[in-house]
Amino acid sequence: MNDYLDAVKKAYSGYWRYLKHEILNPDLENYFYALIAVSILVWILEILFPWRKNQSIFRKDFWLDTFYMFFNFFIFNLIVFAALSSSTVKLFNDFLSKIGLNISNFQLFDIDTLPKWLGLLLFFLVSDFTQWNTHRLLHRFDFLWQFHKVHHSVKEMGFAAHLRFHWMETVVYKTLLYIPLAIIGGLDAQDVIIVHFFALTIGHLNHANLGWDYGILKYIFNNPKMHIWHHSKKLPVRYGVNFGLTLSIWDYLFKTNYIPKDGMNIELGFDKDENFPQDFIQQEIYPIKLKR
Secondary structure, eight states, X not given: OHHHHHHHHHHHHHHHHHHHHHHHSOOTTSHHHHHHHHHHHHHHHHHHSOSSTTSOSSOTTHHHHHHHXXXXXXXXXXXXXXXXXHHHHHHHHHHHHHTTOOGGGGOSSOGGGSOHHHHHHHHHHHHHHHHHHHHHHHHHSHHHHHHHHHHHTOSSOOGGGGGOOOHHHHHHHHHHHHXXXXXXXXXXXXXXXXXXXXXXXXXXHHHSSOOOOOGGGGGTBOOHHHHHHHTBSOOSSTTOSOOOSSBSHHHHHTTOOOOOSOOTTOOBXXXXXXXXXXXXXXXXXXXXXXXX
């Protein structure tokens, strides 16, 4: 038990030092300010090239979604996830050791032995495909869907809608990514950040008030004209469509793509969303209250 407590303490103290350093040292190379810079950049694109021209620059729930950005990417890590992830990884590794295995047994090869560009590409493809499948699970299973409703409660699309999601999603995504990434070995932290920010930027653009589909590249990259249908209130299939996070190619390969027409002004949300909470606290406790 002491080992787990030590892991939690180290996780908290380490993350707190990291967060202080990020905030107190303004630099586009640190995560805190790079996230803000990417968000402002995509917001400016929305202002300059709005798809829905009658939509306010400060659209419905703009500030709520902005708070979600800081909560999900920073505050949640400080409160829960740093400790949870460290103790869970240790618990998992201890379990493997008891049955005569360790995490290296899952590693098929070391991604660092590949050329840099190929390693980054493989890491990105494995991550994105795993996240595509995880996203499908969030829609498929009612227990997970109750958490995912927070993201789908968005009624007007804008870049910051990308950042509105329940913290449980972070737990689910990170947990399901653990084994696939262990199989291919790890990249340097700097390389992981590069892939993460590329995916983050595409995610911002997918939710932005922009009428772009990237031409022929729409069959590879998710885009605003495709992703808005994922948020449509009325769909022909029960469990949703267009699950791609960064890449759309998985949807085209597995026949979950759906873009019947221009979706600029379609109604967003889900059935009976008029009863869904409108404030942060109530949205966070909604799945727990519902279960009770």
